[in-house]
Amino acid sequence: MSEQERRTEPYEIPEEMKSQVAVTTLDKIYNWGRSNSVWPMMFGLACCAIEMIATAASRYDFSRFGMEVMRPSPRQADVMIVSGTVTKKMIPTIVRLYNQMPEPKYVIAMGACACGGGPFKEGYTVVSGVDRFIPVDVYIVGCPPTPQSLLNGLITLQKKMEQESIATSRWYSKAPSQPIPIPVLGPDLMDPRKFDLIRQQSAAKKAAQTADGEVENE
Amino acid sequence: MSDLQTQTLVPQLDTIFPDWVRPDDRAGYQGYIVETEHLLAVAKALRDTYGYDLLSSVTGVDYLPEGKLEVVYHVFRTTGGPIFVYKVQVPRDNPVVPSLVPLYPGAELQEREAYDLLGIRFEGHPDLRRILTWEGFAGHPLRKDWHEPYFEEEAKPYKSRWPEGQVRRAEDLNPFADNVDYPAGFDPESLVPDADDTLYKTLFRVQQAQHPEIKTDAIVVNLGPQHPSTHGVFRMVALLEGEKILDLKPVMGYLHRNHEKIAERNTFLQNMPFTDRLDYIASMSNNFAYALAVEKLMGVQPPERAEYIRVIMAELTRIVSHFIAVGFLLNDLGAFFTPSLYGIKERELIVDIFEMVSGSRMMCNYFRFGGLARDMSPEAVQKTKELVNDRLPRKIDEFDRYLTENEIVRQRCEGVGVLTPEDAIALSATGPVLRASGVPYDVRRAEPYSIYDRFEFDVAYGLHGDIYDRYLVRMEEMRQSVRILKQALRDLPEGPIMTGKPAYQVRVPAGESYGRVEGPKGELGFYLVSNGKPNPWRYHVRAPTFINLTSLAPMSRGGKVADVVAILGSIDIVLGEVDR
Amino acid sequence: MNGKGILSGLLITLRHFVDTYLEDLKVGRKRYGTAEGIEMRRSSDTRGIFTIQYPEEKLPVPEEFRFVPFLVYDVKEDGEKAVRCTSCGICAKVCPPQCIWIERSVDAATGKPIPTPAEFFIDVDVCMNCGMCAEFCPFDAIRMDHDYEMASYDRHKHHILNKERLLKPASYYAEIRPTSYRREEAEKAAKEAAKAAARPPAGTAA
Numbered sequence A: 001m002s003e004q005e006r007r008t009e010p011y012e013i014p015e016e017m018k019s020q021v022a023v024t025t026l027d028k029i030y031n032w033g034r035s036n037s038v039w040p041m042m043f044g045l046a047c048c049a050i051e052m053i054a055t056a057a058s059r060y061d062f063s064r065f066g067m068e069v070m071r072p073s074p075r076q077a078d079v080m081i082v083s084g085t086v087t088k089k090m091i092p093t094i095v096r097l098y099n100q101m102p103e104p105k106y107v108i109a110m111g112a113c114a115c116g117g118g119p120f121k122e123g124y125t126v127v128s129g130v131d132r133f134i135p136v137d138v139y140i141v142g143c144p145p146t147p148q149s150l151l152n153g154l155i156t157l158q159k160k161m162e163q164e165s166i167a168t169s170r171w172y173s174k175a176p177s178q179p180i181p182i183p184v185l186g187p188d189l190m191d192p193r194k195f196d197l198i199r200q201q202s203a204a205k206k207a208a209q210t211a212d213g214e215v216e217n218e
Numbered sequence B: 001m002s003d004l005q006t007q008t009l010v011p012q013l014d015t016i017f018p019d020w021v022r023p024d025d026r027a028g029y030q031g032y033i034v035e036t037e038h039l040l041a042v043a044k045a046l047r048d049t050y051g052y053d054l055l056s057s058v059t060g061v062d063y064l065p066e067g068k069l070e071v072v073y074h075v076f077r078t079t080g081g082p083i084f085v086y087k088v089q090v091p092r093d094n095p096v097v098p099s100l101v102p103l104y105p106g107a108e109l110q111e112r113e114a115y116d117l118l119g120i121r122f123e124g125h126p127d128l129r130r131i132l133t134w135e136g137f138a139g140h141p142l143r144k145d146w147h148e149p150y151f152e153e154e155a156k157p158y159k160s161r162w163p164e165g166q167v168r169r170a171e172d173l174n175p176f177a178d179n180v181d182y183p184a185g186f187d188p189e190s191l192v193p194d195a196d197d198t199l200y201k202t203l204f205r206v207q208q209a210q211h212p213e214i215k216t217d218a219i220v221v222n223l224g225p226q227h228p229s230t231h232g233v234f235r236m237v238a239l240l241e242g243e244k245i246l247d248l249k250p251v252m253g254y255l256h257r258n259h260e261k262i263a264e265r266n267t268f269l270q271n272m273p274f275t276d277r278l279d280y281i282a283s284m285s286n287n288f289a290y291a292l293a294v295e296k297l298m299g300v301q302p303p304e305r306a307e308y309i310r311v312i313m314a315e316l317t318r319i320v321s322h323f324i325a326v327g328f329l330l331n332d333l334g335a336f337f338t339p340s341l342y343g344i345k346e347r348e349l350i351v352d353i354f355e356m357v358s359g360s361r362m363m364c365n366y367f368r369f370g371g372l373a374r375d376m377s378p379e380a381v382q383k384t385k386e387l388v389n390d391r392l393p394r395k396i397d398e399f400d401r402y403l404t405e406n407e408i409v410r411q412r413c414e415g416v417g418v419l420t421p422e423d424a425i426a427l428s429a430t431g432p433v434l435r436a437s438g439v440p441y442d443v444r445r446a447e448p449y450s451i452y453d454r455f456e457f458d459v460a461y462g463l464h465g466d467i468y469d470r471y472l473v474r475m476e477e478m479r480q481s482v483r484i485l486k487q488a489l490r491d492l493p494e495g496p497i498m499t500g501k502p503a504y505q506v507r508v509p510a511g512e513s514y515g516r517v518e519g520p521k522g523e524l525g526f527y528l529v530s531n532g533k534p535n536p537w538r539y540h541v542r543a544p545t546f547i548n549l550t551s552l553a554p555m556s557r558g559g560k561v562a563d564v565v566a567i568l569g570s571i572d573i574v575l576g577e578v579d580r
Numbered sequence C: 001m002n003g004k005g006i007l008s009g010l011l012i013t014l015r016h017f018v019d020t021y022l023e024d025l026k027v028g029r030k031r032y033g034t035a036e037g038i039e040m041r042r043s044s045d046t047r048g049i050f051t052i053q054y055p056e057e058k059l060p061v062p063e064e065f066r067f068v069p070f071l072v073y074d075v076k077e078d079g080e081k082a083v084r085c086t087s088c089g090i091c092a093k094v095c096p097p098q099c100i101w102i103e104r105s106v107d108a109a110t111g112k113p114i115p116t117p118a119e120f121f122i123d124v125d126v127c128m129n130c131g132m133c134a135e136f137c138p139f140d141a142i143r144m145d146h147d148y149e150m151a152s153y154d155r156h157k158h159h160i161l162n163k164e165r166l167l168k169p170a171s172y173y174a175e176i177r178p179t180s181y182r183r184e185e186a187e188k189a190a191k192e193a194a195k196a197a198a199r200p201p202a203g204t205a206a
């Protein structure tokens, strides 16, 4: 029996008991509750945010999925919908907000920009995808994704949540969760996890320049 | 010359100031070049004697081959008439220009932007700091010899895409494996980040200047960049004394997407879909302004039907934008979401039309140089007619009944965030903000473009210059838009929608042009410089909400914190356009 | 009277609320879950509930709707795929964010290029759905898709679309964009006819 089947058909129920008891697993109830009350953080970045608002409004209305409680504070939010272009000036704030969200937390990258940079990727202050800094659960294609495709993405997230189990979830594990180091704005954006690489490459660049200079001087 | 004449005729600057000013005689250029030392005197004369009271746009151009930086000023008269342009030229290695802030306070943010992106230093500017990038950023990105980390070639199309297009992500080619670049020999550990110290210092400087003798306990409060009422990633830093605002600084750049740098690599046509993403609530009017600017350079004229459809789209866009603006203003006042829901409902019906004609709800990419991308189908026309003739007037009236007389709205909005007409003009406000202050200036009337001279409509304006008047002006403008729409739909002719053949490479002669429209949020202008190549040499957006933000601090000073949110809502900013 | 404004505003909200039920009573069952009901809710005299119950109901997209592009292929009589694209490169040149990569086929024997793409990539993490590629393709080979349900768990695997993933049959194209398909087919037929007429009939020469 595969993992999936085991979860859906846990026990044999005798025929005569079928109408009186329903057997389910704790996981199932837990996930059912969680996936139908995903509170997004009220947080819009760019054009995609307008479509996110449209999704919250009357025509698409994501309160049908228990998601209408948009929380302005990260402390009360379950999912961060990164809706728009992530810039270098903004990413320290986004990482900080992510660190402040309590577990279990999810991230949806909405639109081309949040997924991988988008049309402005080549620009000098655009981060090539929010997943360079924070883990992303669901990616939604489009520029902008229409409200229906955002809903599709939210349903995809619900499916993911339904696959999870209390036993293996990271938020009940003993090990303390580590916050993501917050990027620093220097001459350009600096990821603290990459300081070594930055130092190496800058030194190499300098070496190349001095070598060039010498060639020119000769 | 009589007074009336000096106030209405276009002055011949080179005959008035023969020693200081010469005409700009480069092919395709207009206006005058002013000697840097005499800039202030000339600007003052233009403002005081010749009536050019509103400084519309300040920007810079990097003429790398000539080793010069040029600062371009566009001014106009709020009584109407065409725009007037003058420039100063400074050497690239020491670009210092006197600041126009003492004459036109509206230049403040724009000069900061020119300093940030081009490295032009404005002498006498009260607060010359970086604005779109951050303190400590290496270089001035709009200089032509400055290359971004993902730099491939000077201009698109890039050769690596075809015929041997090996797909790869840009980060895989960068030595740092990301969109970053550092000065040679840079050591990250030695860096002390600025952490907003410069920003806070400028705030406290104000306080000390005002009360040098007292040491009060003023506190600094940050609103944003993630804040539910800042309409996106906008940040305000307020210096408070109790609830009272002593001073306030807008902080932006959190959505700076390098629109202008990318646009200078793009071909002229490739910029069209990028303009959609400026004011993303009103993409059609961005298309409109850009198409006008390029058409001016190319000297083409769209056919009749295209002109009508353009006007229809632009006015629908205005209605969408105002519905959202009013809805979100109410959000900011605390009426959480219901008014916006009603506004967004109407928006949905209008974006259905956009989707039908252009293919996308928001990013329409619908205008082409000399026409439109595709025709408006009879079904779309029918649907628009149904909306315009029946539903929209009804719904605007309903909105009016719903909100206008609401006591809470009136109490929160009347007399709050007042901007006098003189201040509004001096601060370069445009659009509903300017009109609500009692200056009935509308580009559609002042310098009619496209076919706006054929329609009957009134320019809405207020008298008090407060939040409530801005709200009323928007409501009235929606009604006027419906009026224009009715006329345009009635007269919509049959015929072609494109002059010439659609082409993906357009020939744009060398020269400069400034195309402007009355966008929903103010005067939206595109300043283009072409050198005859397929890509613009300079591409600058005069973003109305960016410049309207100059008046945020003067409007908020002395008010309460809670009002700032409403004042910001009444300016109706869109971050895509503020930060570009 | 103070408070009148608020009251009349509240009445409007109430009206919207009541309308929902009145409209439900009036229209009956066909209001939800039917194409007619959806049409009613998006028409200009919609009242009451405005919500489209995605995913049970879907708002139909208009023909011009554009999401990401796809490549069209014709099915030959023997069932083989005939890719329309000639790898002329125009779409790659016109694409604003430069997210199209095309590798032209080369004849292994002669080293000369063959007019068909060996590979064709679109990076949907960069694509701005602008439709320029479809607008300027001279061979009607690239078109904008209507499929917007493309959420995924892993962008590195799924977001660079290759030729195989991009190819869709002309019948699919005809289904999602019937008017443009018919117009293009008619234009093509007219061109063929003109060509045939211009060419002197075989066997009559000399």
Ligand code: SF4
Pocket (backbone or CB within 6 Å): A046, A047, A048, A049, A083, A084, A085, A110, A111, A112, A113, A114, A118, A119, A120, A142, A143, A144, A145, B277, C128
């Ligand atoms: S993906 Fe497109 S619509 Fe969304 S934020 Fe980026 S540019 Fe704007």
Ligand code: SF4
Pocket (backbone or CB within 6 Å): C084, C085, C086, C087, C088, C089, C090, C091, C092, C102, C136, C137, C138, C139, C140, C141, C142
């Ligand atoms: S898709 Fe069209 S434009 Fe692009 S290479 Fe193929 S034939 Fe040329």
Ligand code: SF4
Pocket (backbone or CB within 6 Å): C068, C069, C091, C094, C095, C096, C097, C098, C099, C100, C122, C126, C127, C128, C129, C130, C131, C132, C133, C134
């Ligand atoms: S839709 Fe636009 S961005 Fe996307 S591949 Fe086509 S031309 Fe490029």
